[in-house]
Amino acid sequence: MLTDVKIRSLKPSEKCTSSRPDKHSDREGLQLWVQLSGTKTWISAYRFNRKQQNLTLGSYPDVRLSEARQANKDIKALLAEGVDPKTQKRRKNIQDQQAQMFNDYASVWLVERQTTVKPRTYQQDSNRMAKDVLPMFKNIALNNVSFDDCKLMAEQIEARKDSNGKPPREVTRRTIALVEKILKRAKMERLLVSNPIEGLKDLYPKAKTQHMKHVELSELPQLLRDIEKYHGHDQTRLGMKFLAYSFCRTIELRMMKWEHIDFVNNVWRVDVDNLKVVRGHIVPLSTQLISVLEELKSVTGQFEYVFFNMGTNQPYSEEFINNALDIIGYAGKQTGHGFRHIASTNLNELGYMGDAIEKQMAHDKRNNIRAVYNHAQHLEERRKIMQVWANFLDLLRDKGEVVDFQTARQQIESSLKGQQSDTLQDADKQELINALISKGITTDELQILIKKN
Secondary structure (H helix, E strand, O other): OOOHHHHHHOOOOOOOOOOOOEEEEOOOOEEEEEOOOOOEEEEEEEEEOOEEEEEEEEEEOOOOHHHHHHHHHHHHHHHHOOOOHHHHHHHHHHHHHHOOEHHHHHHHHHHHHOOOOOHHHHHHHHHHHHHHHOOOOOOOEHHHOOHHHHHHHHHHHHOOOOOOOOOOHHHHHHHHHHHHHHHHHHHHOOOOOOOOOOOHHHHOOOOOOOOOOOOOHHHHHHHHHHHHOOOOOHHHHHHHHHHHHHOOOHHHHHOOEHHHEEOOOOEEEEOHHHOOOOOOEEEEOOHHHHHHHHHHHHHHOOOOEOOEEOOOOEEOOOOHHHHHHHHHHHOOOOOOOHHHHHHHHHHHHOOOOHHHHHHHOOOOOOOOHHHHOOOOOOHHHHHHHHHHHHHHHHHHHHHOOOOOHHHHHHHHHHHHHHHHHHHHHHOOHHHHHHHHHHOOOOHHHHHHHHHHO
């Protein structure tokens, strides 16, 4: 009998030739042929209709000893039923050739999916398919996909650890979910009896959520000064500033298009395709944010996207803000997303309406009753909040130190009232009428207002 240890030590003997390999017997007709080249091939020797036959089972170590013995056992069972194993093997080969390949089915599924999901979701799915799914399931029939195939795919993704030694767990889970969707569809179409990877995602639980890193309030004045002194690309400097002053999500910043900026009403209508929520989101623009956009317009105004990488001819990558923050000395201390936490915490400390702050953060959940509200909910309060926050950051930057919250609020709101008063006093009637019309008020509504007053 053969053993794995003995098999590994087998080498061509002096009698071995290209036409006469060495033959080593195991049991019940199972043999291992060692070729002159060193290749080791499993052969099942049997008699059918009184004729000696040899059937190739595969090569060692691709086919292990235990697998070769089981295949040989299956051949003996066919012989007992009067079936020629070679004929049976030919039939199976034909069935495998006619069977639908997983990759073919998955590719058709992906094309259909393009019509039912958002472009960004489709692109993510397409990228995952090309990178991790299709290479793993090449030449595997749909009905032969196994739990182990998918687990191996997941392990290969998990092996791509980051600089901290952590696997890309969310990528792993989403890729498994993608394959699950494909197999679920195949099961619904009666191409599969069961979903072979059910429960696989449970082996890769979600990583513990970590809040995005951000500096303490005491460090914020220096951070703002360092952003102003950034000597890299102007777009990157302005991107960091815009993120700090608007506390939007990085993906929203990257996907911002000029067509979404309303300079008449000083608002940014965030592209709903790039939001975590399904509704439209409006960001009132402070005077500081308008200044940033005006500066950017001279650089990227001719392109579709506000932040446009002319080197790659596409929007900036996900890490362009974080990389810049690392360069100016805030690696591990501040991320682009961290500006949202800074704004949320300190606006609440300044005493502004919690609902308006949450609305401005676009934190409404899809199943929340507030989802039915008009997308302009608390808009005027939010406009005030955005301007106060921008002025607050300017105050911290200019003074170089943290200012008492209540003192800061009083100073800022006092200056805002002065600006509004001066503006109204200096404006003539026609300017006021034009301003109201630019805000969307119709002439009929104006007449009604005049009659009431």
